[in-house]
Amino acid sequence: MRNYVLRRLLALLPTLFFASLIVFFTVRLIPGDVIDLMLSQNDVSADKMSRDQVIRALGLDVPIWEQYLRWVGSIVFKGDLGKSLWHSTPVTEYLAQRLPVTLELGLIAMIVGLLIAVPIGVYSAMRQDTKGDYIARSFSILLLAVPSFWLGTMVMVFPSIWWGWSPAIEYIKFTEDPWQNFKQMIVPGVVLGAALSAITMRLTRTMMLEVLRQDYIRTAWAKGLSEPLVVLRHGLRNALIPVVTLVGLQAPLLIGGAVIIEQIFVIPGMGLLLLDAVNQRDYPVITGVFLVVGVAVMLINLLVDLSYGLLDPKVRFR
Amino acid sequence: MTTPLLQVRGLTTRFRTERGTVKAVDNVSFDVAPGETLAIVGESGSGKSVTALSLLRLIPNPPGVIESGEILFEGKDLTKISDAEMRAIRGNRIAMIFQEPMSSLNPVLTVGMQIAEPINVHRGTPWSKAMEAAKALLEKVRIPDAAKRLDTFPHQYSGGMRQRAMIAMALACKPRLIIADEPTTALDVTVQAQILDLLKELTRETQASLILITHDLGVVARYADQVAVMYGGRIVEQAAARDLYKNPRHPYTRGLLSSVPRLDGDTSKRLVPIEGQPPDLSRLPAGCSFAPRCKQASSECLKQQPALRERAPNHLSACILDAIQ
Ligand SMILES: Nc1ncnc2c1ncn2[C@@H]1O[C@H](COP(=O)(O)OP(=O)(O)O)[C@@H](O)[C@H]1O
Ligand SMILES: [Mg+2]
Numbered sequence: 049m050r051n052y053v054l055r056r057l058l059a060l061l062p063t064l065f066f067a068s069l070i071v072f073f074t075v076r077l078i079p080g081d082v083i084d085l086m087l088s089q090n091d092v093s094a095d096k097m098s099r100d101q102v103i104r105a106l107g108l109d110v111p112i113w114e115q116y117l118r119w120v121g122s123i124v125f126k127g128d129l130g131k132s133l134w135h136s137t138p139v140t141e142y143l144a145q146r147l148p149v150t151l152e153l154g155l156i157a158m159i160v161g162l163l164i165a166v167p168i169g170v171y172s173a174m175r176q177d178t179k180g181d182y183i184a185r186s187f188s189i190l191l192l193a194v195p196s197f198w199l200g201t202m203v204m205v206f207p208s209i210w211w212g213w214s215p216a217i218e219y220i221k222f223t224e225d226p227w228q229n230f231k232q233m234i235v236p237g238v239v240l241g242a243a244l245s246a247i248t249m250r251l252t253r254t255m256m257l258e259v260l261r262q263d264y265i266r267t268a269w270a271k272g273l274s275e276p277l278v279v280l281r282h283g284l285r286n287a288l289i290p291v292v293t294l295v296g297l298q299a300p301l302l303i304g305g306a307v308i309i310e311q312i313f314v315i316p317g318m319g320l321l322l323l324d325a326v327n328q329r330d331y332p333v334i335t336g337v338f339l340v341v342g343v344a345v346m347l348i349n350l351l352v353d354l355s356y357g358l359l360d361p362k363v364r365f366r
Numbered sequence: 367m368t369t370p371l372l373q374v375r376g377l378t379t380r381f382r383t384e385r386g387t388v389k390a391v392d393n394v395s396f397d398v399a400p401g402e403t404l405a406i407v408g409e410s411g412s413g414k415s416v417t418a419l420s421l422l423r424l425i426p427n428p429p430g431v432i433e434s435g436e437i438l439f440e441g442k443d444l445t446k447i448s449d450a451e452m453r454a455i456r457g458n459r460i461a462m463i464f465q466e467p468m469s470s471l472n473p474v475l476t477v478g479m480q481i482a483e484p485i486n487v488h489r490g491t492p493w494s495k496a497m498e499a500a501k502a503l504l505e506k507v508r509i510p511d512a513a514k515r516l517d518t519f520p521h522q523y524s525g526g527m528r529q530r531a532m533i534a535m536a537l538a539c540k541p542r543l544i545i546a547d548e549p550t551t552a553l554d555v556t557v558q559a560q561i562l563d564l565l566k567e568l569t570r571e572t573q574a575s576l577i578l579i580t581h582d583l584g585v586v587a588r589y590a591d592q593v594a595v596m597y598g599g600r601i602v603e604q605a606a607a608r609d610l611y612k613n614p615r616h617p618y619t620r621g622l623l624s625s626v627p628r629l630d631g632d633t634s635k636r637l638v639p640i641e642g643q644p645p646d647l648s649r650l651p652a653g654c655s656f657a658p659r660c661k662q663a664s665s666e667c668l669k670q671q672p673a674l675r676e677r678a679p680n681h682l683s684a685c686i687l688d689a690i691q
Contacts (some may be wrong), residue, residue, distance in 0.1 A: 261471035269424055270464075271457035271484045271535070285474045361474060361519040 053354070060346050069124075071338040072116050074103055075331055082133055082329035083108075106133050119335070129339070130332035132325075139336035142321055147340060150317035152229075153309065154302045156237030157244065158295060166284075166291070169252025176257060176281055182247040184249070192246035200239045200312040220317050236313040240305045244298050249295050252362060255287040262286070289359050296352030299345050370397035371542055372421075375570075377435035379413075379420045382428060386649040390416040390430070392599040395674075398543065398592075403569070403576040405590035405607065407583055407622070409644045413599040414579045415465075418545045421577075422462060423452050440542070458488040461536035465548040467528035469522035477531050478504070478516030484538045503534035507564060519544050526557035533565055537572065542570055545577045550585075562589055584626045587611055595619050598645045598655035601674055604682040613684040618656045654685070662687055 061230055072263040103109050109120070128137035172184040181312055222229040259265065260283055268282040307319030314320075325333035356363045370542055379391040391413045398404045420432050423444065437444040440459065444452065456462075461484075464470040472480060482496035491499070497516065499572050504508050504512035507530040520528055529549060536544055546565060550558035562578075566589050569576045578589055586593050586607055593610045595603040595618065603616040614620045621640040642659035651657060653668040660667065666686060674684040 056559075170580070181392075181646070201508045215443040257517050263464060266424060267464060267470045267535075268472070269456070270422060270462040272455065273457075273483070273487060274453060277487070282472050286472070359474065362521050 049357075053086045053350070056230040056350050058097035060343075060350075063346065064343070066303070067118075067342045068120060068339060071335050071342070073112075073117060074078055075179050075334045075338070078329060078334075081260070082106075082331065085329060086134070119332075121278055123339075129336040132333050133330050134328055139332050142333060143318075143340055146316060146318045146321045147344075148222070148313060149219075150303070150306050150310070150319065151344075153233060153237055153240065153306050153315065153317060154299075156233055157240035157305070158298075160238050160241030161245040161248055161298075162295065164242065166252050166288075170279065170284060170287075172253040173256030173260060174275070181274065185253075186347055188246045188249040191242050191249075194243070196239055196243040197308050197312060199242065200236065200309055203235055203239055204312060219314070233315070236315060240302065240309045243305060244301065247298075248291060248294055252287060252291050255290050256283060259283045259287045275354065285359055289356065292355055292359065296349050299348040300341075303345070326341060368399055371439065372398040372402045372510055373436070373438040374421070375436040375438070377417065377420055377437065378433045379416050379425055379430060380433050381430045381594055384565070385648045385650065389433075389650075390552040390599050390647060393421060394435075394596075394599075394601055395603065396592075396594050396601065398577060400542070400575055401570075401573045402590055402591045403566070404592045404594065405579055405586040406577060406579045406594050406596060406677050407581065407586055408596035409581060409655045410642045411561050411598040411647070413647075414581075414596055415547050416599075417596070418462065418579055421545060422457075422460060422586060424462075433638050454488070457484040457536075457541075458539045459537070460543045460545065460683050463529070463544065463546040463549050464573075465551050467525050467532055467552060470532060471523075471528055473520055476517050476519060477523065481531065481535045481538055482612065484535065503538060504531070506537070506568065507531070507534045509534075525553050526561060529553060529561050530564065533561075533568065540572055541574055543575045545575065545579070547579045548581065549578075551581070573651050582626065583622050583684070595622070597645060598650060600655070600684065601682075602656065602684045604674070606680060609681055613678070613681070615677055615681060615685070616656075616685050617660050617662055621659075 065231075083099060086102060107115065110118075119130060122130065127140070129143070131138050132142070168187070170186045172181045175181045194237075216289075220228045220232060260279070265282055267279060268278045273282070303318070306317060307322060309315070310317045310319035311323060318341065322334065322337045324330075325337065374397070375395050376395045377391055377464060378389060383386045384535040394413075394417055406417060408414055416425065416430070421437055421444065422668070423432070425432060432445055435445065438549065439455070442451070444455070447455075471477065478497055478500045481500035482493065483568040483651045485491045485496040485499050486493055489496075493507055501512050501516055504515055507528055509515050509527060520531070523531060527655045532549075536546075538678075544565075549565065550561050553561060562585065565576070565578075578585070580586065593603075593605060593607050594601045595610075595616065597618050603610065603614070603619045605613075605615075610619065611623070614623050618640070625639045640659060645651075645655045651664075653670055654660070654663070654672050664687075670686075672684045672686045674682050678682045
C-alpha cells in the first residue's frame with residue numbers, strides 16, 4: 049500500500065512537468081501586456097521609471113525560456129513560486145491564504161452534492177418508472193439546466209428581498225469563528241454542490257438499477273431480507289464504486305465552479321485570486337494558481353483510486 | 367400417508383413481453399413430502415427456474431406475475447400471505463440455491479457475513495454469535511480452514527467452494543425445504559458429483575425436503591425420489607424416479623432418457639438427442655406442445671392439449687397416445 053502510493057506520487061512528476069510547460073506558456077498567450085497596464089494605471093512615470101526599467105525590475109527582460117527555467121528552478125529548489133508583479137507579495141503567501149478557503153468550499157459542495165445525489169438516486173432506482181422516479185429525474189434535469197451563477201444570484205437576491213437576509217460581505221475565517229464561517233460557506237457550498245449533484249444522481253440511479261438486476265441481489269431477497277437491507281447493504285456499496293470515480297473526475301469542475309461562486313458570494317478563495325490576477329496579467333500568480341489546482345486535481349484522483357480499496361475488496365494495491 | 371410439506375396446485379406464471387404474454391409456467395401441480403427429494407427435469411427454457419422462483423414469490427414484477435394457483439406450505443398459501451410473512455419464510459423455512467455460484471454471492475461482503483446474515487435476520491442472533499454459526503456451517507460443507515475463510519471475499523473462492531458456501535448459507539436457518547436450481551450446471555464436471563452428494567447428505571441429515579432442478583436426467587436417478595418432467599411450461603410426466611426410469615411413458619421423457627448415458631451400464635444403446643428446438647412459449651401450438659418434435663405424433667395430437675392424467679398407479683403422463691395404448 050505505501051509502495052503503491054509512493055509509486056503513484058512518482059508517476060505524477062512527468063505529468064507535473066508537462067503541466068508546468070503548458071501553464072507557463074499559455075498564460076503568456078493571454079492578450080494584453082502587464083507593462084502597458086502598469087504604465088497606464090500606476091503613476092509609474094512619477095518614479096521616473098522608463099518602460100525598460102519596469103521590464104527589467106520584473107525579470108521580463110530575459111528570453112521566455114530563461115524565464116521558464118528560472119521559474120521552475122526556484123519552485124524546485126526554493127519552493128518559491130515567484131512574486132506578484134504588482135504587489136511583490138510572494139505567490140505562495142497568496143496561495144496559503146486562499147487555497148484553504150477554496151478547498152473548504154469544494155469540500156462542502158462535494159458533501160452536499162453527494163447528500164443530495166445518492167439518496168435521491170437510490171430512491172429513484174428503487175421506484176423505477178413510478179411518479180417518485182419521474183419527479184426525482186425531472187429535479188436532476190432542472191439542477192443540470194440551471195447554471196450555478198443564476199442559482200447563486202437568485203440566492204443572493206430573493207432572500208434579501210423577502211426576509212432581509214443577505215450573505216455577510218466580510219469574510220470570516222474558519223480559524224476565527226468556525227460556526228460563523230460555516231454559516232457563510234454553506235449557502236455557496238449548496239449552490240455549487242447542487243449543480244454537480246445532477247450528474248451524480250443520474251449515475252447513482254443508473255448504477256443502482258444495474259446492481260439491482262444482479263444475481264446476488266436475488267440471493268439477498270431469497271434470504272428473506274427487507275428492502276432497505278437488500279438495497280443498502282447489498283446494493284449500494286456495489287453501485288457506489290463508479291460514483292466515486294465520477295466525483296473524482298468532477299474535481300476540476302468543482303474548482304471551475306468555485307471561481308464563479310466565489311465571485312458572486314465575495315469569498316476570498318482561489319477563484320477571486322485568479323480572476324484578479326488575470327485582469328492584471330499577473331503572470332506569476334496565474335501560473336501559481338493553475339499549478340496548485342493541477343496538483344490538487346491529481347491528488348484528488350489518487351485519493352479516489354485509493355478509496356476503491358475501501359469499496360471493492362477485489363482491488364489490491366501493489 | 368404423511369401430509370405433504372408443500373402442495374402446489376395449478377400454478378400459472380405469466381410474463382408480459384414485447385411479443386405478447388408468455389405462460390412460462392402453466393397449470394403446474396406437485397407435492398413434496400417431508401424429507402423427500404423431487405427432481406424437476408427439462409430442457410432449458412421449459413419453466414423450471416420460473417417454477418422455483420414462483421414458490422418464493424421472487425418473480426420480477428413487472429414483467430412477471432403469478433396468475434393463479436395455490437402454494438400450500440406448512441398450512442399457509444404462499445400466494446396469499448403478506449410480504450412480511452413471505453420474508454419470514456424466505457431463507458428461513460424455504461431456502462434457495464442458485465445456478466450461478468460466481469454471481470450469486472455479493473462481491474463486496476465477506477462470505478462469513480453472507481452466511482451469518484439469515485441467522486441474524488431471522489433469529490435476531492447477534493452478529494458475533496451468528497458468525498460462529500457460520501464458521502460451523504463452513505466446516506459442515508467441508509471448506510478447509512473455515513475460520514480463515516470466514517473473513518475472505520467470494521472472488522477468493524473457486525466455483526465449487528462458492529457453491530459450498532451457498533449451500534452453507536441455505537442451511538443456515540435449518541429450512542424445511544431447499545430449492546436447488548441447477549446447482550452444478552455452472553461447475554466443473556469433476557466437482558458436480560461432490561456438490562450433489564454434499565447437498566443430498568446434508569438435506570438428509572436435517573430431514574429437509576429438496577427440490578432439485580436439473581436438465582440432466584442422469585443426475586435424477588441417483589438423487590431423486592420423485593421426478594417431474596417439464597416441457598413448454600407444463601409438467602408432461604410425473605412419477606417415482608425408479609418407475610420413470612424403467613417405464614418412461616411420455617415420448618419426450620423417452621427422448622430425454624435416450625439422450626443421456628444410462629447409469630445402469632446399458633451401453634449397447636446409442637445416445638440419440640431429441641431433434642428440433644424447444645418450443646417458443648409465445649407461439650405454442652394448439653395441441654400438444656411436443657407434437658412438432660414427436661416421432662409418434664398424429665393429427666390428433668395437434669387438435670387438443672393433452673391433460674396430465676394418471677396412466678398407471680402413481681404415474682402421471684400427458685400424452686393422448688398413452689390413453690390409446
Ligand atoms: N424475466 C423474464 N422476462 C420474460 N420472460 C421470462 C423471464 N424469465 C423467464 N421468462 C420466460 O420463461 C421461460 C422459462 O424460463 P426458465 O424458467 O428460466 O427456464 P429454465 O427451465 O431453463 O429454468 C423462458 O423461456 C422465458 O420465455
Ligand atoms: Mg433455469
